[in-house]
Amino acid sequence: MNAKRINRIATGVIYFLVGIVVLLLVGIIGNILVSGVPHLSWHFLSSASSSFEAGGGIRDQLFNSLYLLLLTLIISLPIALGAAIYLAEYAPDNWFTQLIRTTIEILSSLPSIVVGLFGYLLFVVQFGLGFSILAGALALTFFNLPTLTSNIEEAIKGVPQTQREAGWALGLSNWKTIHGIVLPAALPGIITGVILSAGRVFGEAAALIYTAGQSGSTVDYSNWNMFSPTSFLNIMRPAETLAVHIWKVNTEGIIPDVNVVSAATSALLIIVVIIFNFGARALGNWIYKRLTAAKIK
Numbered sequence: 385m386n387a388k389r390i391n392r393i394a395t396g397v398i399y400f401l402v403g404i405v406v407l408l409l410v411g412i413i414g415n416i417l418v419s420g421v422p423h424l425s426w427h428f429l430s431s432a433s434s435s436f437e438a439g440g441g442i443r444d445q446l447f448n449s450l451y452l453l454l455l456t457l458i459i460s461l462p463i464a465l466g467a468a469i470y471l472a473e474y475a476p477d478n479w480f481t482q483l484i485r486t487t488i489e490i491l492s493s494l495p496s497i498v499v500g501l502f503g504y505l506l507f508v509v510q511f512g513l514g515f516s517i518l519a520g521a522l523a524l525t526f527f528n529l530p531t532l533t534s535n536i537e538e539a540i541k542g543v544p545q546t547q548r549e550a551g552w553a554l555g556l557s558n559w560k561t562i563h564g565i566v567l568p569a570a571l572p573g574i575i576t577g578v579i580l581s582a583g584r585v586f587g588e589a590a591a592l593i594y595t596a597g598q599s600g601s602t603v604d605y606s607n608w609n610m611f612s613p614t615s616f617l618n619i620m621r622p623a624e625t626l627a628v629h630i631w632k633v634n635t636e637g638i639i640p641d642v643n644v645v646s647a648a649t650s651a652l653l654i655i656v657v658i659i660f661n662f663g664a665r666a667l668g669n670w671i672y673k674r675l676t677a678a679k680i681k
Contacts, residue, residue, distance in 0.1 A: 420651025492530035515597025539573025575668030
């Protein structure tokens with residue numbers, strides 16, 4: 385068997401395996417969208433849910449999911465970015481650095497329900513935050529940090545060393561080279577890492593059941609005082625997300641249209657993740673072009 389034939393066989397096998405992955409992805413997403421999209425309506429998106437009546441909506445759950453995601457990224461992104469810069473640019477190759485990497489790998493392998501129980505014991509009980517958006521965001525920060533740090537570190541390491549040397553040759557300090565040359569060049573990879581981690585955070589349920597809890601009273605969207613108990617911006621109120629709502633309606637089963645609500649909520653969850661992915665990538669490309677005057681292929 386000659387080399388060309390072996391190459392064609394290997395290429396065919398690779399395409400076949402990729403095709404299986406694509407078909408599985410299309411099948412799963414397609415089934416969710418086909419089952420749920422017909423039940424989506426403005427009333428469903430803009431009205432509050434009810435645990436006992438049919439026809440309820442998911443307005444509060446959708447806002448809570450986006451609010452929790454934003455708060456989690458605000459907390460975790462600076463920490464992950466600083467840790468990634470240290471590991472990629474400053475950390476020497478010694479036992480301490482290896483300990484940090486091992487810790488990150490251990491944290492990334494923890495089941496989300498373990499993170500949720502840890503968050504419940506530490507933030508809800510020990511720190512007295514109760515079931516709240518803040519407790520959920522802090523728990524998700526532990527869940528999000530390992531993946532986000534690793535992705536940003538790999539993006540920074542992917543910048544060619546010649547770009548760093550060019551900055552040093554111009555007389556720039558190491559830090560000016562990093563934030564002026566390396567970080568803008570690594571921005572597409574950083575955005576990809578943020579997208580991947582945000583997708584995990586947005587669809588997380590187990591960790592939030594024990595920390596953010598479930599929505600209680602109706603949220604007042606006209607109340608902008610974030611210290612008010614009824615304000616939609618209050619980070620100390622309990623908050624039920626889309627993923628937790630799917631779990632709740634299926635386990636309780638006390639609303640008449642549970643299958644419709646579950647299917648529509650699942651479809652909306654997928655749609656929001658897709659929109660967030662494309663939107664964040666477009667924003668990252670725009671920022672990259674503004675900072676580097678380069679073209680994205």
